[in-house]
Amino acid sequence: MRPIDCRHIYLDGRHYDLQINHLDDLAFYLNQIEKYGEPVLEVACGTGRLTIPIAERGIQITGLDISESMLYQAKIKAGAKGVKIEWIEADCRNFNLKKKFNFIFFPANSIAHLHDLESIEACFSCVKKHLLPNGRFVIDMFNPSLSMLIRDPYKRYPVTEYPDPDDKGNVVITYNNVYDSANQINRIKWYYKIDNKEEYSEELNMRIFYPQELDALLYYNRFTIEAKFGNYNMDTFVPSSKKQLIVCYVNR
Numbered sequence: 001m002r003p004i005d006c007r008h009i010y011l012d013g014r015h016y017d018l019q020i021n022h023l024d025d026l027a028f029y030l031n032q033i034e035k036y037g038e039p040v041l042e043v044a045c046g047t048g049r050l051t052i053p054i055a056e057r058g059i060q061i062t063g064l065d066i067s068e069s070m071l072y073q074a075k076i077k078a079g080a081k082g083v084k085i086e087w088i089e090a091d092c093r094n095f096n097l098k099k100k101f102n103f104i105f106f107p108a109n110s111i112a113h114l115h116d117l118e119s120i121e122a123c124f125s126c127v128k129k130h131l132l133p134n135g136r137f138v139i140d141m142f143n144p145s146l147s148m149l150i151r152d153p154y155k156r157y158p159v160t161e162y163p164d165p166d167d168k169g170n171v172v173i174t175y176n177n178v179y180d181s182a183n184q185i186n187r188i189k190w191y192y193k194i195d196n197k198e199e200y201s202e203e204l205n206m207r208i209f210y211p212q213e214l215d216a217l218l219y220y221n222r223f224t225i226e227a228k229f230g231n232y233n234m235d236t237f238v239p240s241s242k243k244q245l246i247v248c249y250v251n252r
């Protein structure tokens with residue numbers, strides 16, 4: 001099993017929250033939880049972007065993440081909101097919570113951090129062990145755009161910008177990428193410019209999952225796909241869909 005190589009990107013949860021602060025997926029998850037029930041487990045919950053607003057609705061939820069710093073930020077935010085959430089620091093490829101869930105979700109392309117077959121199957125196996133008999137598992141992974149993968153590696157493309165949480169100035173992030181087609185890994189570099197001066201870069205390697213491949217991985221790991229949506233409005237997955245939003249259950 002290959003080691004997880006994204007820890008440096010998630011070293012400071014405050015930056016993550018300033019980079020990714022949308023909630024356009026929340027209504028979709030609330031709708032699914034209403035349908036399939038609690039308790040809920042969020043795999044790779046990060047700073048609780050989704051975990052906290054879900055808990056604020058009175059839903060019983062556990063958030064699991066490998067990153068101590070992301071969970072630290074999550075706990076601060078949950079404390080400020082006064083919500084009760086069970087936070088678990090663990091690798092999604094190897095966890096045993098001694099508890100089962102009606103709804104488990106793996107949001108925000110987090111599965112892209114699992115690079116090899118062994119890691120993906122180990123994670124699926126843990127999920128299966130934690131799902132109640134009528135439970136559902138949801139994966140949210142972008143539908144790869146071939147034109148983005150083969151972009152000119154010498155050009156820079158915008159990611160985001162935000163005020164530095166330590167008041168160092170404006171943080172501007174750009175990226176470039178080289179696609180490793182043998183391993184299906186998009187090797188991305190994020191370049192940070194702070195207050196228009198300092199520049200450093202961080203690597204972000206994302207496993208690419210083609211639609212039929214992701215369906216087959218689930219199938220051969222004994223999941224049945226109940227629905228595959230192309231966006232959070234639950235439109236059917238089609239070639240132009242931005243997302244692969246899969247709802248599945250375990251074959252018993």
Ligand SMILES: C[S@@+](CC[C@H](N)C(=O)[O-])C[C@H]1O[C@@H](n2cnc3c(N)ncnc32)[C@H](O)[C@@H]1O
Pocket residue numbers: 004006010020043044045046047048049050064065066067070090091092093107108109110113
């Ligand atoms: C894109 S963030 C998503 C965070 C959150 N779910 C959200 O929607 O904002 C990916 C998260 O995956 C976590 N992660 C990466 N590899 C992991 C692993 N093997 N086990 C558990 N968490 C992992 C990272 O620490 C990070 O918090």
